[in-house]
Amino acid sequence: MVMLRAVRRSETLCAGPSVCSSRAKGSAGAAVAQFNEMFQGTDVRIPYARLQDWVATMPQELRSLKQAEAEALFRRIGITFAVYGEGGDPDRLIPFDMFPRVFSGAEWGKLERGIKQRARALNAFLVDVYGRGEIIRAGRIPARLVYQNEAYEKAVAGFVPPKGVYSHIVGVDIVRTGPDEFYVLEDNCRTPSGVSYMLESREIMMRMFPDLFRENRIEPVDNYSEKLRRTLASVAPSKCKGEPTVVILTPGHFNSAYYEHSLLADLMGVELVEGQDLFVEGEYVWMRTTEGPQRVDVIYRRIDDAFLDPLCFRPDSMLGIPGLMDVYRSGGVSICSAPGAGVADDKAIYTYVPDMIRFYLGEEPILQNVPTWQCGRDEDLKHVLANLPDLVVKEVHGSGGYGMLVGPKSSRDEIERFRLKLAEDPSNYIAQPTLALSTVPTFVEEGVAPRHVDLRPYCLVGERIELVPGGLTRVALQEGSLVVNSSQGGGVKDTWVLAE
């Protein structure tokens, strides 16, 4: 029989998804007990109540059998790719853990309100900074952070996309540290990936464990593609009369997320196109079909701004469509997400999202940011320098865990060396406390054990704002690890929201 127990260990954890790789030595830093989403002491938390029996009565042979079955299903579907653009072998399979992650309806309700609030504020911010820039005039955000931002597209200044939406799919990365403590790690306003895992994980779980779905009342996620299609159609340009033609624009089959692009195209019943399939003529964008050119109204693009239009951005781009931006700006086609949306999900802008919510919506933020110190501010820098051993310090534009300091995991020497770098160019850095990420029971070699998780739900913004109850739960499969990135031993779980 598989024994399931709550493992309590005191360890120091940090916030970034690609930060530290093994348990801290508990040297400096506030050691906080991590929150186990299934157990409180020895009691099972209510959302997980039925899972305890399920796992306790599952014979070892069945477990191995099911795990093998799940893997075979993933392989057959061909779902192999790197989430979050981590690179690596495009045919790589990401480990799937059968133990689901569960939210009660009430927990989800709060998350949903918080995420939608954030998505609204981020879009309001984008319309504002490409328009009058009220938030900057009001002194809430420094102009430099916006207008000198690499992601700020001067080419679309003054243009308001249909329905005032810039970011149509907002992926909000969330970590949990307690029963009611959720923090937003980062926002993804451009083209967040990974939703195919949400869909396929659910398909596979339903196929393998139908009983679980009979016993638990789990909200469905498979209407995501329908909602996405409706969202995209709702932002068709005004010049489009009748049913809009939607396409997905992919960089091509060598892209690591190609599977996801083709799955979404398939589920929505729209064409999956490459730049070469589209061309501009007159005031419109057309796709080359066997029946001649067909007008395209909405492009859900999965390529970066820089590659969209060689006439407007990178002249060497082979992926884009020459002249696309002219058509876009004259209202002949919609691009989702809108070019320039990236300025809202920058690390430096991130710290101002709570201010945006207050400024545009007149509401208090429902979801908190991870407390962040801007090293460019004197008082913040003072605090950071005084507490380096307890903090995670990141470069504003860095990614992939490079150029950062993880205080609790660093030697005195490393910290001192970083102190010098930081002093040289403080405004290039932000700092955050180390967080104790929550854990969820996970199947491991010896049975079941807690592993750290994060969450990425996908908020759809069009005529309406919608959130499918679920998301991508990534799990760090190594004991004590906080690295949920698939390139470093991360896996995925099905994410359940229970019906109230």
Add this chain to the structure above:
Amino acid sequence: MLSRTASNLYWIARYMERADTVARLLEVGSRISLLPSAQGYRSDWDSLLQATGMAHAFAQKYGQTVQRNIESFLFFDRDNPSSVASCITAARENGRIVRTALTTQVWDALNTAFQELRQLEREERSKLELSRLTDWTMRHAAMLRGAIDATLLRDDGFNFLNIGYYLERGDNTARLMDVKYYVLLPRVDYVGSGLDNYQWTTLLRAMGAQRAFHWAYGGEVTAMKIADFLIRNPQSPRSLATCTAGLMNHLGRLAKAYGRETEAQEKVRTLAAGIEAATVDAIFDEGLHEFLTRYIAEAATLANAIHASYLSGEMR
């Protein structure tokens, strides 16, 4: 349907059929070269390369026409875009791009061929008999063909696949027949001799049509009968008549589905009418080589028309 998708499907078929033909060519070549001939076996391989239009590329890279080099060039060489390895890889790559337009069986057939090819490439060359390589290629080409026929939806994608098949097959049949021209060219007095007939039989064998031929015609194997069989006979699965009829059928279905004709339909009618009207006597009067060369050129024009009308997305 997206033009690029149609194009990918069309090229899956063309590449797979081409791999099949190259394997057959290898078989013809190795058989012909086993015969004593006036010029020695090397010239036979030369003529074979000549017929496929690959002689120049081969000479540049390998120089000597020894069998091992030919095998490398025609089967394994990735620098040769028409080698079996190149064709199968390209077919599979085209399939991967339009994965959702294919059934699991069709994808499996493509992918299995590719995976096994990678295994073959790792094996020691001395352990690989030529016959094993050619059999292997023909088997996988047949499996893909079978999967397409048995499982694929009969929509426009199916038509584009078949157009690819028939176009490539017709071209290949013409080229395989033309090998004979190059082999015999130096000595006109071979025509009708025992050696001549043996070579024709080898050609039939390579097309897997030896028995079919005997059922259809019986008696002596003559150049006239074989030309009739491979050019005019609609019963022969590889004849030019069969290929043009297939092209007519599938282009006709496209015209009907899309509600309009293009220059491709016009061209294919001309091509088919030419085959229909040609008697064997007329063909030999014109000269078999001249006739085949004309066919290959006309089929290429048709291919261009298909590209312009459907695959480029430029049609207005």
